[in-house]
Amino acid sequence: MSDHNLLTLQGVHTHIGAYHILHGVDLAVPRGQLTMLLGRNGAGKTTTLRTIMGLWRASQGRITFNGQDITGLPTPQIADLGIAYVPENMGIFSDLTVKENMLLAARQARSAGQMNEERLAWIFKLFPAVEKFWSHPAGKLSGGQKQMLAVSRAIVEPRELLIVDEPSKGLAPAIINNMIDAFAQLKASGVTILLVEQNINFAKRLGDGVAVMDNGVVVHAGTMKALAEDEALQQSLLGLAL
Template sequence: MNLLELQGVQTHIGAYHILHGVDLQVPKGELTMLLGRNGAGKSTTLRTIMGLWHASQGSVRFAGRDITQLSTPQIAGLGIAYVPETMGIFADLTVKENMLLAARAARNAQDMDDMRLKWIFRLFPAVEKFWNHPAGKLSGGQKQMLAVSRAIVEPRELLIIDEPSKGLAPAIINNMIDAFGELKAAGVTILLVEQNIHFAQRLGDTVAVMDNGRVMHAGSMAEFSADTQLQQRLLGLAL
C-alpha cells in the first residue's frame, strides 16, 4: 500500500517549468530514496508535496486523499513533517524553544511528551546536551539532528527530509542512519532526498531516480544497488 502517490505532477516556478510529469510512489512503512543529479527536480518535488509550490498539473495523494491544492499548514496537519535542506533552525532561540515550537500540542516544555523526548535524546544526544543553548551556536551536524528532532517531536505518519547527510562527518552520518533505522522500525514512512550513496544503500527499501524533472526509474534499492550499468546510466556513477 502506498501512503503517498504523485501522478503526472508538473510544477512551474515563474517562467520555469521544473517538473515535467512526476510519477512517484512511497510505500507505507518503508524508506524511499529519491536520487538524481543536481538540478534533477528532487527538492522541487518535496516542496510541491508540501504545498510550498503548487502543482500546475497532476495530483498528490496522501493516505488516499488529494492534497494537491491544500496549504502547507493543512498538509502538515495531516501528519507530514518536512525537513528542508536549509534545516529551518531558529538561530536566536534555544534548542528547547525550537523543539517547543514544533510540539504544537504543548504550551510549555513541561507539556512535551517526556517518553518521546527521552527517545529523541537517545537518538540524538546532542539535543539534550545543548537543550538550553542558542541553536545558532550548534555545529552543522548538531543543527541537522535538531531539525530531525523537531520533525519527530510529535508522532508523524510521513517524514520528508532533503539531504540529511549533507556536509556531515562520517560518525554523525552513521548516527543519523541508526536513527532513521529506528524511526522506520517504529512504523514511520520516510521519503529522503540523498546524495550520499552509502547512506542510500544502507537505509533504502525502495528507490526512485529523477532526471530532467521526471522519475526515470523506480524499484527496490537492493536491485538498483546490484545493477551497476543502470546506476551509470541514470546517475553517471556506480554505487
C-alpha cells in the first residue's frame, strides 16, 4: 500500500444481523485531500463509515489506516489513532452546555482551563457560534449550530482524519457556505477529510476525489471535477443533475 493513501478499504463486507449490507467495498482516501462519498439513500454510505470506525465489524476484507490494519480493532482504539467521526445524529448532549460538550471531547483536559487555548481560538474562528453560545445548553442551538458544535468537538484535539456523515443535511444555504469554508480551512491545516453528502453542490465545491456507492459497493471512483463536468455520468450514478 502506498503512503499516498491515509485510509484504504479493500473488499470490505459488512453484515448487520441477517442483512448483507456491504458487498466488497474498495475505497481509498488520499492523505491531505477531501474525499466525497456519494450515492443514493440506502447505498451503504453510513454503513461504510460505521465499519471504518469499528461500530460495525467487517465480516470480510481489510481496512488500513496510516499503514496499520485496523479491521478488528475496537472503536476507542481506532479513535485514538487519530480518527474523528461525526455521525448523522451528531451525538450532542443537549442538557450540557456547549463548553461541557467540548470538554467531554477534549480527553486531555479536565477543566476548560486545560483546553488548548490556541486550538480553541482556531475553532472559534472557524465556528463563531461555538464561542457565542459557550455557556448555553447545547439543546437550545439551531440545527446548523449543533452541526458546527459536532464538528468542533471532533477537532478539539488534533486529528489526522475527520469523517463526517451528511454535514449539510437540513441546513440553510448561508450555514452550508459557512460549513464549506470551515472544511476548506481544515483541509488547508493538513486534516484529511472523508464526507458523506447528499448535497451535490456542496460536494462539487469541496471534493478533491469522489467515490460513488450503489448497493453496497463503490461503483465509481475518480476526481470530483471529472464527475461534476459529466452530466450523463451523474445521471447514471446518482439519478440527478448537478
